Amino acid sequence: MTSETYLIREIEQKDNAQIAAVIRDVLIEMGVPKVGTAYEDKALDIMYETYNKKNAMYFVIEHDGKIIGGGGVSQLDNFEGNTCELQKMYFLPKARGKGLGAQMIEKCLTKAKEFGFEQCYLETMPYMKAAKKLYQRNGFDFIDGPMGDTGHYSCNVWMIRKL
Structure with missing residues (x-):
């Protein structure tokens, strides 16, 4: 791959350690609490x-061979419904501002439609302003409270989009 090639692909088992490190690094960078967020997820x-x-x-x-x-x-x-x-x-910072977020959302929502889901929910943090703008540009609307039980009680911004 050349230095400007970005490949969005399905996860493979060999990616586990790298994606875990990416997620934790971003959460630390953003100052996200380690409790009540994805940081502590066993997954x-x-x-x-x-x-x-x-x-x-x-x-x-x-x-360039890195996740x-x-x-x-x-x-x-823990939600009754097709959501x-x-x-x-x-x-990571090097992946931002290149349109990859919109591409990732499109890939995920296309797959969600294939699975037969009718709507897509997400949770984020109030200070993740760029993420919230990205979600809004891609059809997500704010809602007043959480849906289901993700275990991420520190995430207090909730959004939904019909598929």
Whole structure:
């Protein structure tokens, strides 16, 4: 791959350590609490295994042989309804500002539609302004409270989009 090639592909087991490091690095960079957020999720260290199930998919962004970001979709936990969640979408600084976020959202939502989901939910933090703008540009609207039970009680911005 050339230095300007960014590949969005399905996660492989060999990506587990790299994507876990990316997510934790971004969360630390953003000052996200380590409790009540994705930082403490057991799934971070076994992302391939976590998403290797029905109606779930996780994608990584590879650049020069390194994982620099990722994002996925899966059934929204503890929610009655045909709703998925956009999950663990985090990019290192070198992946930002290149249109990769919109590409990742499109890839995830296309897969969610293939799985038959009717809407997609997400949670974020109030100070993640660029992320909130990205989500809004891609059809997500703010809602007044959480849906399901993600375990991320420190995330207090909730958004939804019909598929």
